Amino acid sequence: MRRITARTRFLGLPTGLFAGLWLMILLVAAGVTAPWISPHDPVEQHLEKRLSPPCPEFLLGTDALGRCVASRLIYGIRPSVGISLSVTALVAAVGMAVGMLSAYYRALDNIMMRVTDCFFAFPAIVLALVMIAILGPGIKSLVIALAVPGWPKYARVVRSVALSVKERGFVEATRAIGGRNTYILCRCMLPAVWAPVMTIATVGMGGKVIHIASLGFLGLGVQPPTPEWGTILNQGLPFLGIAPHISLSAGAFIMITVLSFTLVGEGLREAADAKHNAPAMEQLLKVQIP
Amino acid sequence: MIGYILKRIAALIPILFGISAVSFLLFYLCPGDPAQIAVSALMGTETPPEEAIEAVRLEMGLHLPFPAQYAYWLKRVGTGDLGYSYQTGRSVIREISAALPASAWLAGAAITLMGLIVVPLGVISAARKNTIWDKTALLGSLMAISTPDFFIAVLFIFFFSVSLKVLPVAGYGTWENVVLPASALALSNAAISMRLMRTSMLAALGEKYIVTARSKGLYEFTVVARHALKNAMVPVLTYAGAQFGYLFGGAVVVETIFMWPGLGRLLVESVKARDVFVAQGCVLTIAFLYVLINLAVDVLCAVIDHRIRYAPHHRKN
Numbered sequence: 114m115r116r117i118t119a120r121t122r123f124l125g126l127p128t129g130l131f132a133g134l135w136l137m138i139l140l141v142a143a144g145v146t147a148p149w150i151s152p153h154d155p156v157e158q159h160l161e162k163r164l165s166p167p168c169p170e171f172l173l174g175t176d177a178l179g180r181c182v183a184s185r186l187i188y189g190i191r192p193s194v195g196i197s198l199s200v201t202a203l204v205a206a207v208g209m210a211v212g213m214l215s216a217y218y219r220a221l222d223n224i225m226m227r228v229t230d231c232f233f234a235f236p237a238i239v240l241a242l243v244m245i246a247i248l249g250p251g252i253k254s255l256v257i258a259l260a261v262p263g264w265p266k267y268a269r270v271v272r273s274v275a276l277s278v279k280e281r282g283f284v285e286a287t288r289a290i291g292g293r294n295t296y297i298l299c300r301c302m303l304p305a306v307w308a309p310v311m312t313i314a315t316v317g318m319g320g321k322v323i324h325i326a327s328l329g330f331l332g333l334g335v336q337p338p339t340p341e342w343g344t345i346l347n348q349g350l351p352f353l354g355i356a357p358h359i360s361l362s363a364g365a366f367i368m369i370t371v372l373s374f375t376l377v378g379e380g381l382r383e384a385a386d387a388k389h390n391a392p393a394m395e396q397l398l399k400v401q402i403p
Numbered sequence: 404m405i406g407y408i409l410k411r412i413a414a415l416i417p418i419l420f421g422i423s424a425v426s427f428l429l430f431y432l433c434p435g436d437p438a439q440i441a442v443s444a445l446m447g448t449e450t451p452p453e454e455a456i457e458a459v460r461l462e463m464g465l466h467l468p469f470p471a472q473y474a475y476w477l478k479r480v481g482t483g484d485l486g487y488s489y490q491t492g493r494s495v496i497r498e499i500s501a502a503l504p505a506s507a508w509l510a511g512a513a514i515t516l517m518g519l520i521v522v523p524l525g526v527i528s529a530a531r532k533n534t535i536w537d538k539t540a541l542l543g544s545l546m547a548i549s550t551p552d553f554f555i556a557v558l559f560i561f562f563f564s565v566s567l568k569v570l571p572v573a574g575y576g577t578w579e580n581v582v583l584p585a586s587a588l589a590l591s592n593a594a595i596s597m598r599l600m601r602t603s604m605l606a607a608l609g610e611k612y613i614v615t616a617r618s619k620g621l622y623e624f625t626v627v628a629r630h631a632l633k634n635a636m637v638p639v640l641t642y643a644g645a646q647f648g649y650l651f652g653g654a655v656v657v658e659t660i661f662m663w664p665g666l667g668r669l670l671v672e673s674v675k676a677r678d679v680f681v682a683q684g685c686v687l688t689i690a691f692l693y694v695l696i697n698l699a700v701d702v703l704c705a706v707i708d709h710r711i712r713y714a715p716h717h718r719k720n
Contacts, residue, residue, distance in 0.1 A: 231421035234690040236653030239670065243686055246674040247433050323551040327656045330553060331671055346557065350660075353557070354565045361561065364554035372549035379545075 130380025136373030144190030153181035155188040155340045164356040174358040176348060182359055185340035186366050192335045193342055193370065196252065197321035200259045205314050207260070208267020213302055215268070216275035217294070226272070229265035237262035237320075238327060245333045255334055259324055263317070270313060271306045278305040308385045312378050319374035326367050342367050407705055411698055422690040423480065427473050430683045437679055438465055444489035480687070486680030488673070495684035498669060503688075505575060506665035509588070509658070510650035512581050514643060516589035517596065521639065522632075524593075525600025529608060529635075530627050540597065547594035553656040556587040560660075573662040584661040588654055592646050600639045607635040637708045644700025645693070652689030 126134070143150060152172065153159075159179035167174045173183040215225040232240075240262040248254030278284065284301050292301075328334030329343025337344060342363050349359025430437075438460040442451040460466055463486070464475035479485075485495035528540040547555075563583060564572040574580045607613070608631050616630045617623075655667035662668070666685055673681035 227417055227421060230418050231425055234418065234422050234693045235425070235686065236649045236689065236693075238655055239652050239686060239689055242655065242670060242674050243429050243682060246677060246679075246682055247429065319549065326551060327553060330656055331659060331675075333671075333674065346554070350557065353561055357561055357565070360557050364551075364557055367554060368546075368550050371551070372545070375545060375549050 127380055127383060129376045130384070133373045133376025133378075133380060136369060137377060140190055140194060140370055140373060143187055144194055147187050147191060151181075151184035151187040153184045155184045156180060156338050164352055164359075166356065167358055173362045174356065176345070176356075176359050177352060182345070182362060185345055186342065186363060188340040189342045189345065189363075189366065190370075192252070192339060193322050193325050193367075196255060196259070196325055196335075197318045200256050200263065200321050201314050201318050203256065203260045204263035204317075205267055205310055208264040209271050209303075209306060209310060211264065211268040212271025213275050213298055213306065216272045216279060217298060217302070222272075225268065229268055232262060232265040235262065238324060241324060241328060242331075242333065245328065250333055250336055252335060255325065255328065258328075259321055263321075266317075267310060267313065270309050274306045274309055275302050278302050308381075312382045312385065315374050315378035315381060319371035319378070322367060322370050322374070404705070408702055411701055415694060415698060418694060419691065422694065423477060423687065424473070426683055426687045426690065427476055429686070430679055431469070431472070433679055436460075436465075438463060440677070440679070441487070441489055485684040485687070488681045489678045490673075490676055490681075495680050498681055499666070499684050499688050502664060502666045502669045505663060506651050506654075506658075506667065509581060509584055509654065509663055509665055510647055512585035513588035513592070513650055513654075514647045516585055517593045517643065517646070520589060520593040521596045521600050521643075525597045525639070526604055526627060526632065526635075528597070528601040529604035530623075532605065537601075540601075544594040544597050547590055550591060551656075552587055552591035552654070553660055555591050556584065556657050556660050559583045559587055573660070575662065575664055580661070580663075584654075584657050584663055588650060588657055592650070596639055596643055596646070599642055600635065603638045604631060604635040607631040610634075634708060637704050640700055640704055640707070644697055644703075647700075648693035648696040651692045651696075652685065 152170075157180065159175060159181075161179065162171070162175050163179045164177060165171055165175045165179075171181050171183065173181075173186065176182055176185070211225055215222040237259075241258040244258035244261055245254055248257060279302065284297060287297055287301055325334055325341075326343030326346070329341040330347045332344070332347070334343060335341040346360050346363040346367075349356065349361075349363060353360055436456075438456050439451070442455050442459055446455070464472050464479075467475055483496050485499075487494055488498055491498070524540050524543075528537045531537055560572055560583065563570045570583055571577075571579055604627075608627070610631075613626060613631055616626045621630075652666045652670065654663075654665070655671050657663070658665045658667040659671055666689060670682060670685040670689075672678075673685065
């Protein structure tokens with residue numbers, strides 16, 4: 114049997130990372146330039162052309178109200194990628210703070226880890242649903258709803274990395290020459306936790322895109338008339354038999370977006386793996402259900 | 404063995420308390436007076452009599468300060484009283500016990516299918532590392548990680564129900580109804596487990612007892628399937644246990660698409676209708692089930708791999 118050992122590369126990058134980065138750049142660029150590149154207004158209704166299949170005028174057809182699906186999907190990049198980016202930045206910051214502090218101050222460690230244990234018992238989507246029930250639908254509550262179940266995973270991973278760094282010689286040396294706690298935390302331990310945090314953050318962004326779409330699908334996420342992928346997918350379901358292009362193209366957009374984040378995350382992990390023994394992808398993902 | 408189980412149960416007690424505190428706190432923060440919402444919904448008026456609200460408030464202990472309210476609620480939960488549904492007027496316990504069998508049926512079917520995908524693919528991937536089989540399996544898992552479970556469900560409905568018309572679109576009752584939701588959940592959850600199976604199989608195949616087994620002249624199949632697989636299963640089982648726990652309540656979207664009358668759908672419906680006690684009961688049940696299933700899996704792993712019982716208790720990361 115042929116063994117595939119040589120890794121294909123493009124421009125010095127592994128294929129997966131290269132493809133993922135390109136997809137990501139393309140998506141973000143399309144989201145930013147949505148008003149210029151989308152062929153139609155995403156909320157304009159062409160009622161005489163309802164549920165039209167893909168044609169030269171409407172590249173991905175129209176929905177039940179005659180709105181251009183392609184334009185709606187391009188505008189849909191904005192809430193999905195934007196919210197997942199802000200949620201990820203928020204949970205990574207909180208998780209890193211909690212993880213590093215509990216690794217450094219042992220008194221805090223036990224109680225913080227018990228708290229994360231409790232959070233792991235709730236599936237992310239369940240906590241998010243309940244938070245939406247409390248806060249009411251809307252973009253702000255969506256960010257909070259996705260951030261509440263997100264941080265414990267970062268705290269766990271950061272804590273385990275920080276614990277091993279803490280025992281290294283250079284930390285002890287820094288303390289011996291009079292380095293203060295804040296200095297040790299920010300200058301000795303923070304650089305070490307960046308690599309795993311970047312990896313879970315990129316993969317986690319894909320997970321957030323899925324959660325945003327799930328909540329949109331249930332009607333509890335980004336509210337209409339803002340075009341959102343999960344909502345578009347749900348609105349297309351009754352017409353799956355006669356106009357499958359609506360749901361299928363919305364799903365394809367979600368899939369491609371998540372794929373690009375996963376590819377970049379894996380590429381980063383492999384790059385870190387080559388340098389030093391970073392925890393494997395499975396280990397990082399284990400604490401989370403996608 | 405009994406000592407190990409008791410130790411694990413003792414470690415659970417603070418977590419169970421934490422879960423109940425989180426569930427209570429989440430709904431304590433809910434805006435609106437639950438007593439007033441309950442009475443208005445039950446009597447069907449916007450302005451229910453003040454005495455009725457006061458009576459319900461007393462019954463639910465809402466007049467008490469926060470810690471006492473939590474203790475009162477905990478005592479009620481201990482006796483199986485989780486309140487009443489605003490929508491149906493039935494007790495929350497009845498609503499949940501009506502939804503549990505459906506969830507168990509779906510989660511069980513999904514996890515069985517998942518095992519049938521994960522074990523053979525993971526083992527082949529590891530045993531034939533870096534071949535075309537391995538690469539294809541890894542590419543497949545990458546695609547499955549990137550596809551939301553509800554999109555797999557929609558694709559299945561499109562192909563099998565709408566185009567080929569071989570399976571029902573939605574519903575509950577016959578075995579045909581369970582095929583599509585269970586396979587959608589199995590496929591999307593199999594991706595990470597399959598990689599975990601591969602990694603842990605590779606680690607097991609590198610152990611010295613495998614060299615011993617091979618040097619005894621055993622068939623490669625026996626070495627892989629009997630000697631390596633047993634120890635490689637432990638991390639996969641632990642993870643699959645967590646997934647099984649999550650499937651009980653976390654399959655909200657798939658249950659909603661297929662109109663599956665399980666816990667996930669009950670939660671979504673109650674959140675949409677702001678039926679607070681049902682939602683609280685669902686959240687509490689989902690978290691408790693998750694913890695109990697993980698306990699069962701830990702015990703199962705200790706039975707398979709005796710080293711676990713004697714090792715100092717490592718925290719799972």
